[in-house]
Amino acid sequence: MRPTLLDPFFATIRSLSGIGPKVGLTISKLLNIDPAQDEPRLIDLIQLMPHSVIDRRQRPGVAFALDGAVTTAEIVVDYHQAPPSNNKRLPYRIFGHDDTGEITLVFFHAQPNWLKSQLPEGEKVIVSGKVERFNGHVTMVHPDYIVPSSQSEKLPLIEPVYPLTAGLSGKTLGRAIGEALDRLPLLPEWIDHTMLKQSGFPSFGVALRRIHTPVDPADVSVDSLPRKRLAYDEFLAGQLALGLVRHKTKKLAGKANPPRGTYTKKLLHVLPFTLTKGQEAAIAEISQDLASNEAMLRLLQGDVGSGKTVVAFMAMAQIAENGGQSALMAPTEVLAQQHFATISPLAEKIGLKTVLLTGREKGKSREKILADIKSGQTAFIIGTHALIQDSVDYHNLSLAIIDEQHRFGVHQRLNLLAKGIRPDMLVMTATPIPRTLVMTAFGDMDVSQLKEKPSGRKPVTTAILPEERLAELLDRVSVALQRGDKIYWICPLVEESESLELTSVEKRFEFLHARFGNIVGIVHGKMAATEKDQAMQDFKQGKTRLLVATTVVEVGVDVPDASIMIIEHAERFGLSQLHQLRGRVGRGDKQSSCILLYKAPIGKIAEARLNVMRETQDGFRIAEEDLRLRGEGEVLGTRQSGLPEFHMADLEVHSDLLAIARKDARLILEKDPQLMSERGQALRLLLYLFRQDGAIKLLRAG
Ligand code: ADP
Ligand code: MG
Secondary structure (H helix, E strand, C coil), rough: CCCCHHHHHHCCCHHHCCCHHHHHHHHHHHHCCCCCCCCCCCCHHHCCCEEEEECCCCCCCHHHCCCCCEEEEEEEEEEECCCCCCCCCEEEEEEECCCCCCEEECCCCCCCHHHHHHHCCCCEEEEEEEEEEEECCEEEECCCEEEEEHHHHHCCCCCCCCCCCCCCHHHHHHHHHHHHHCCCCCCCCCHHHHHHHHHHHHHHHHHHHHCCCCCCCCHHHCHHHHHHHHHHHHHHHHHHHHHHHHHHHHHHHHHCCCCCCHHHHHHHHHHCCCHHHHHHHHHHHHHHHHHCEEEEEEEEECCCCCCHHHHHHHHHHHHHHHCEEEEEECCHHHHHHHHHHHHHHHHHHHHCEEEEEEECEEEEEEHHHHHHHHHHCCCEEEHHHHHCCCCCCCEEEEEEECCCHHCCCHHHHHHCCCCCHHHHHEEEEEECCCHHHHHHHHHCCCEEEECCCCCCCCCEEEEEEHHCCCCCCCCHHHHHHHCCCEECCCCCCCCCHHHHHHHHHHHHHHHHHHHHHHEEEEEEECCCCHHHHHHHHHHHCCCEEEECHHHHEEEEEECCCCEEEEEHHHHHHHHHHHHHCCCCCCCCCCECCCCCCCCCCCHHHHHHHHHHHHHHHCCHHHHHHHHHHHHHHHHHCCCCCCCCCCCCCCCHHHHHHHHHHHHHHHHHHHHCCCCCHHHHHHHHHHHCCCCHHHHHHHHHHC
8 A cells, every 4th residue: 555645646636726627637647647547646746857947047138138039127106008999809919118128018819807906007027038129129929927016925036948739738737736735745765875975966855845846957957966866765765676676586486397398399290390599598597497396587689570479378388297287478469369379279279278358358258357367277478468457367377478578567467476476577579678778667677688599581671762652652552462471551640639540541541442352451549459359360361461550469469471561651660660560571571571651751860761761671770770760769769669668767878876866775785685774764755755656565465
């Protein structure tokens, strides 16, 4: 249970005055919180960092105000000039002056009464806003602030500027954040004394206040002490969470699961292919880990199509021959379904039972599956995050495998681990994560790599085509379909709106269906799970051969005889995403091709990125180029990367703090592995504040 001390941090933002349902939704959007999942809490709101400030201290006098700059002036109001009553579209003007000259305040759609009360003729007021000159007249259109001279303290001298989204004003946001800050309780310090002294860090609360109500523009900069303090906290929370996983899995002895040959040997016989050298090596490494009584924590990195699944399968078989259960968690139903389709028949051949558990299994069939999992009837459990629901009890979960890890957070990993008794853990990813980032995402893990692809794979030829040549492309598609080819047609990403994205897929489907008929299928994220599967099955079996899709096919989908990948608006996709998508073809023995359609004109960087795709198929190189072209920060920030997102920390600026936080987390856990000391208790608060409380569950289970 979360300590009640933290309750004010976790009140919903709607408890703030002036935040109703509508503004609440806008803020959800701004904070990237799915309203279907949760409402933003105060803690989320105060983690929104301003990117700059408006400095209202500048008071050069109205005559000397720079054109276009924000200026603050104490003026005497001379007189009001309302627009003529027959032309309300003209603005309301108020004339005033200070020692240096005259200024006109301009208001559109004004409320005369309000203006008269705010700016009474003959009074002294302070106005602050952007100044412009029209025909030599100094003008301020809609001042940001109007404050009577006697209340000058009401004017924020340094005003933080936040990223905004449509429908939300900086003032509303600033006021909400201010109120949130006022409600926050004092927290015990979790940073140790010496470090606090040496670094000069302010306390957590003071750091937040300094950033949100700055007294100096420098407070807001990413390398200010307050900001560094918060960045360190964020890193520390993440590293502690990872450290706790590691402690849980590694330091404590697991069960030894040596290879006995019962199932592994048989499995090698029934596999429809021989293993690559890389697969053999990875399987051997994993086999050794499983055999030892130290729990495994291993990352299996392998480019798309490198054949990670079978490596996992062999590990599962080794666990089964020791009587244990294995769970394989995939990020989407389509993927889970596909793993099930691959693994289940082969498992059956060697005498092992597999079940599939996703959000879709309901009622009786779900109960039966849960019973089989609980009784130990089934050795292999494949599914989505349904696998970590409370209702799922495992008989003896000994191996937890997470596929395409970058879609899952540390939370889910922790939750799956907590389902077993110190299970071994294997994490599989196709994302070639740059060295510096591995530790933020994974902490200290052993790594196996699949460097080569199964033999016989032909490289995918990649072409870049402007949209104007669509007609030509369609002719080629027509020929390919007649030849019996299978084609993916990926519709553009629409970042702003899922419904627009949907329209674009449906439109494209209709268009292609009109031309090619029932051979065209469609699949997208908004379809019901069963429909999605049906669509994938139809494509797999060849009932449809031109599949119009969104990026739902991006991760891991395996239809080996698909040989053409067409991606519309390729310039909108991230490079690693394009790579993932292209990886859906070239899986069989057919010569495959990938066509990247773009809409001209495109920028230099976009062009360079598409060229990278044409030049190489090496996932690591593509990831490197992506980093080089976009910068680390942005790769991290993207929705697709799935790497941990930081709110306060910026990896480019604060990477030294990451290293320190990592070391500190290790020291802390060595001394106080259960976070029981006074400082340990404070650190638990830190974990809650940065939403790493999955790790706390682990402690309690500990
Ligand atoms: P990924 O690493 O992207 O998850 P998969 O495990 O889905 O790759 O494997 C991709 C395809 O390669 C599958 O169709 C699989 O059956 C096939 N495959 C895996 N290993 C081999 C191998 N050693 N020889 C031939 N085909 C293989
Ligand atoms: Mg895979």
